[in-house]
Amino acid sequence: MAHCTNEDMLDDPEPLSSIFPYIDSHTHIIYEKKHKYADFIGDRYLKGSLIGEGSYSKVKDTLDAQSLTRKAAKIVSRKKIRKIPNGEINVRREVMILKKLSHTNVIKLFHSFQDLIKDKLYLILEYCLGDLQTLLDNSIMKCFCLWQAKYYFVQLIDGLEYIHSRGIVHKDIKPGNMLISADDILKLTDFGVAEELSPFQNNDECKFAQGAPAFQSPEEVTGLHDSWSGFKADIWSAGVSLYNFTTGQYPFEGDCLYQIISSIQNDIVVVPNILPCSLIDLLANMLQKIPDNRLSIYSIKSHSWVLEIISPPPEDQILRFGCYNKAANSHRGLTVTPYLESLHNYTDGNDKRQDLFCLQGYNRNFEIENDFDQNSHRSCFPYVNTLINTHSVVGGSEQQISNFGESADHLESLNLDLDHLRLANSVEVIDNTAKGHGVKDSVLYQRNSKTKHISQSCKQQ
Numbered sequence: 393m394a395h396c397t398n399e400d401m402l403d404d405p406e407p408l409s410s411i412f413p414y415i416d417s418h419t420h421i422i423y424e425k426k427h428k429y430a431d432f433i434g435d436r437y438l439k440g441s442l443i444g445e446g447s448y449s450k451v452k453d454t455l456d457a458q459s460l461t462r463k464a465a466k467i468v469s470r471k472k473i474r475k476i477p478n479g480e481i482n483v484r485r486e487v488m489i490l491k492k493l494s495h496t497n498v499i500k501l502f503h504s505f506q507d508l509i510k511d512k513l514y515l516i517l518e519y520c521l522g523d524l525q526t527l528l529d530n531s532i533m534k535c536f537c538l539w540q541a542k543y544y545f546v547q548l549i550d551g552l553e554y555i556h557s558r559g560i561v562h563k564d565i566k567p568g569n570m571l572i573s574a575d576d577i578l579k580l581t582d583f584g585v586a587e588e589l590s591p592f593q594n595n596d597e598c599k600f601a602q603g604a605p606a607f608q609s610p611e612e613v614t615g616l617h618d619s620w621s622g623f624k625a626d627i628w629s630a631g632v633s634l635y636n637f638t639t640g641q642y643p644f645e646g647d648c649l650y651q652i653i654s655s656i657q658n659d660i661v662v663v664p665n666i667l668p669c670s671l672i673d674l675l676a677n678m679l680q681k682i683p684d685n686r687l688s689i690y691s692i693k694s695h696s697w698v699l700e701i702i703s704p705p706p707e708d709q710i711l712r713f714g715c716y717n718k719a720a721n722s723h724r725g726l727t728v729t730p731y732l733e734s735l736h737n738y739t740d741g742n743d744k745r746q747d748l749f750c751l752q753g754y755n756r757n758f759e760i761e762n763d764f765d766q767n768s769h770r771s772c773f774p775y776v777n778t779l780i781n782t783h784s785v786v787g788g789s790e791q792q793i794s795n796f797g798e799s800a801d802h803l804e805s806l807n808l809d810l811d812h813l814r815l816a817n818s819v820e821v822i823d824n825t826a827k828g829h830g831v832k833d834s835v836l837y838q839r840n841s842k843t844k845h846i847s848q849s850c851k852q853q
């Protein structure tokens with residue numbers, strides 16, 4: 393255990409919350425670093441820190457020890473969901489629906505399982521930086537520039553078109569349920585209240601209203617209808633989301649639920665006239681109170697605002713995760729590092745982690761070039777050791793290759809660039825096409841300011 397006095401603490405970047413203080417000899421406060429024990433979900437997913445919390449779940453940063461990619465583990469407490477009406481049914485429905493879906497703009501579920509002893513359900517999901525609601529809430533203007541609003545809106549419509557084509561009505565479309573991946577792609581999430589239409593049903597009728605009231609359509613909130621078009625209700629919610637993206641406000645508001653419902657039912661939508669006419673027209677037609685008068689996905693995709701090209705604004709006008717907080721990294725640093733250290737009994741002192749510059753690799757047969765002894769390398773760099781070991785047991789399936797991405801940019805998005813492991817630009821990926829799948833293994837590191845290279849032998853399978 394590392395000890396340090398309170399003077400030492402001044403230079404210690406470790407947040408105080410992770411340090412346990414106690415009093416020694418009346419004069420000094422001695423701080424003892426809280427030990428982090430490696431905790432796996434199953435024998436494959438190493439848990440990192442909490443990245444989000446829902447009403448019955450916690451979402452944790454996770455390293456997939458097989459593919460060495462970053463994932464998000466949604467951990468659902470069954471004890472909590474038993475107290476929520478339909479709680480367990482909703483989670484099971486979400487898993488069932490996600491398993492059937494595969495689209496760029498829908499969150500990917502890699503794995504789901506339960507732990508009967510801990511009474512928990514686990515969903516291993518694609519890792520994202522956060523949701524659009526958080527991004528908007530943390531911005532000054534609370535809205536996107538038109539270019540960025542359109543960038544996300546088009547992806548939202550693509551995602552909706554896909555799920556509708558698979559007979560799924562989302563029922564809870566809102567910015568909080570749109571996650572953004574590290575490569576800035578919108579992912580629809582939270583299918584807990586989604587409805588899967590029966591294959592024998594010849595329409596998209598839904599009977600149960602769910603989701604956030606401010607985003608619900610008039611036909612859902614009034615309670616006057618036995619059923620309504622699920623697809624048109626999702627389009628209404630997408631219209632409310634677009635209104636929010638571009639104005640920072642909601643088209644129908646109120647101080648209480650009754651006022652919101654009354655506004656949705658009765659108020660005419662007012663769009664600020666500083667917005668372009670084509671956008672005003674799109675919003676007005678997506679927010680038509682009569683579902684039959686509302687635009688279809690097809691007409692939204694061919695609407696003039698969607699088709700017209702907007703030039704991107706300067707980078708500082710685009711909202712990014714972390715940009716509202718200068719100290720934060722726009723790609724959150726991987727938080728499993730201390731757990732990896734614990735797993736490998738890493739002790740600091742002469743902190744060789746600082747030497748490590750870049751790490752990326754894929755699959756089998758690493759050879760250590762030049763003077764760097766393999767064994768000392770392993771003891772000095774527990775991370776590399778872990779990664780090499782896990783590589784050696786990984787097969788070369790297409791799935792893993794696609795997890796690894798296609799370019800240096802994409803590799804960066806995998807967020808292996810934690811505090812101690814920074815990606816160098818020179819990560820090399822060759823032939824990522826269906827032809828060969830030959831991803832060139834590469835582990836670059838720097839020691840004593842000298843870049844070295846653990847080279848690869850990439851045989852194609």
Ligand SMILES: Nc1ncnc2c1ncn2[C@@H]1O[C@H](COP(=O)(O)OP(=O)(O)OP(=O)(O)O)[C@@H](O)[C@H]1O
Pocket residue numbers: 443444445446447448449450451464466499517518519520521522523568571581582
């Ligand atoms: N795949 C993911 N990658 C990164 N962060 C995520 C991921 N999934 C969820 N989160 C974060 O975790 C938070 C909680 O997500 P979760 O889906 O459990 O609950 P929620 O839908 O936001 O809340 P509730 O269940 O109360 O409706 C989200 O707000 C989001 O910021």
